[in-house]
Amino acid sequence: MVRKPGEYFQRDRDIHPPAFTPGYKTSVTRSPQKALLSLEQSLSEMTGPVFNHNAIGELDHDMILNYAKDGEPIGQRIIVHGRVMDESGKGIPNTLVEAWQANAGGRYRHKKDTYLAPIDPNFGGCGRCLTDEEGYYYFRTIKPGPYPWRNYINSWRPAHIHLSIFGPSFSQRLITQMYFEGDPLIDICPIVKTIPDEEAIKRLIAPMDLNASVPLDCRAYKFDIVLRGRRSTLFENRLEGN
Template sequence: MKTTGNNIDRRVRYAGEYFQRDRAMHPPAYTPIYKTSVTRSPQKALLSIEQSLSELTGPMFNHNDIGPLDHDMILNYAQDGEPIGQRIIVHGRVMDETGRGVPNTLVEAWQANAGGRYRHKKDTYLAPIDPNFGGCGRCLTDEDGYYFFRTIKPGPYPWRNYINSWRPAHIHLSIFGPSFTQRLITQMYFEGDPLIDICPIVNTIPDKDAIRRLIAPLDLNASIPLDCRAYKFDIVVRGRRSTLFENRLEGN
C-alpha cells in the first residue's frame, strides 16, 4: 500500500501528540520477586532518543493481510473437531490516551490451551497438547478501534519462579498501533482468578489501578447464549495511562 505525503503528515501529527509515560505507574525493570527480570533488566541508565520519521509512521495493515479464520482460534487450527475447553469471545477497543479509537490496527493473540500448555517445543508441562487448538490468532480493529476474536479460555500453568508458582490464566496480546512507537505487548487476565493476586509478575506493578486494567471483566451482554461467554478488554496504546508492557518499558 502506498502512503501519500498527506497521509504521512497526518500520521506524524497524530503520533506527535503522545504523552509522556508515568514511570511511577509502570513496573520497574529490575524486580527480584520476578526472578528472570534480574538478568533481563537494563544494567545502565535508560536513554531518551528523539523519534525518527520511520518510527512515527507505519506499519500499515489492511484486510488483505488477514485470513478469514485468523480471528477464530476455535476453528483456525481445528483438524478433526473443535478444541476442548470453555468457548469465549474477547473484545474491546484499542484507543489512544484521549479515548480516540485507533483504526486498522493489527491485534495478535497467543495463549496456552485449556490445560495450560502452549503449542511450543520448549513447553514441557505435563498437560496434553490439544490437536485441534493452535493457540494463536489475529484481527484488525475497525474504524472505531473495535476488535474481537473467539478462542478457548486458557488454563493456568506452573512455572519455576518459586517451587510452587502458578501463572494465572492469561492471553498474550500484541498491538501495533499506527506507528512503531505505539507497539505494545501485554497480557490479559480474567476477572475472578485467585492466582492474579499472588502472581510475582503481576506484583511487580506498583499501581493497583494499572493491575485492574489488565483484568478483563465478564461481559454477558456480548456473550452468545448456549455458546460462549465474552470478556471485555480495552487497550490504551502509548502515554501515561497505557496498558502495561510485559515487564518491559522500552518503546512505550
C-alpha cells in the first residue's frame, strides 16, 4: 500500500513538560520567549529514508564489540530489549532504533564532555538496529554510569540510555531516554521532575528482566516503546499529537 503524503499532527503540548521550568536551569534560556509560529511542512519533511537490513552492520547492535580495539569495555554487561508498538500493542516492523550513552564511568565519547571519569578506549557508546516483523529490538551494551552536571551544586543525572526511533520520514523521528529500575537519582533529577505525569515517568524506567538475561554473562532490562495513545512513551521531541 502506498501512503499518500500529508501533514502530520502538531505537538500536543498539554501532555508534555512546559518549556519553561526554572528547576531545570538551562530551560530558562532555551525556552521560547515569543509566540510560536506554525510553518507548513515541506515534502522533504514528510518523506524520508527507507531503512533495510543491508544498511545495518553485523555489530551495530552490539556496543560491547562494535568499538572494541584491544579488549572489551569495562562495566556491567547488559542487554536492552523490547518492542516498538502502536497504541493497540501491534509491533512496528523495520523501524530504525538508535542508541547512545555514557560509558560505565558516566562519560560520553564527545569532545565537549569534560567530566573527570576516563574515556574507555574500547567503548564508543553508539549503536543501532532494525525492529523485526513483530517490532522487537535488541541491544547488547555496558550499563552507563551517572554523571554530574551544572544544574545545582551537586546535581547528578541518573544512569540512562538515549533512544531514537525513526518513522517513515525525518519529521517522525522520536527521541526518549530510558532509565534503570531502582536508581535513587531518578526521583531527584530536575529533568525528570519536569514531567507532570507520574505514570509517564514510570514508562521511562526499564525493569530488570532475568528471563532475558544470559547466565554468567549479561543481565537484561526490558523497555517497550509505545508510539501513540494514552500509554505512549514520553518523547523529548514529539511532533505528533496523541
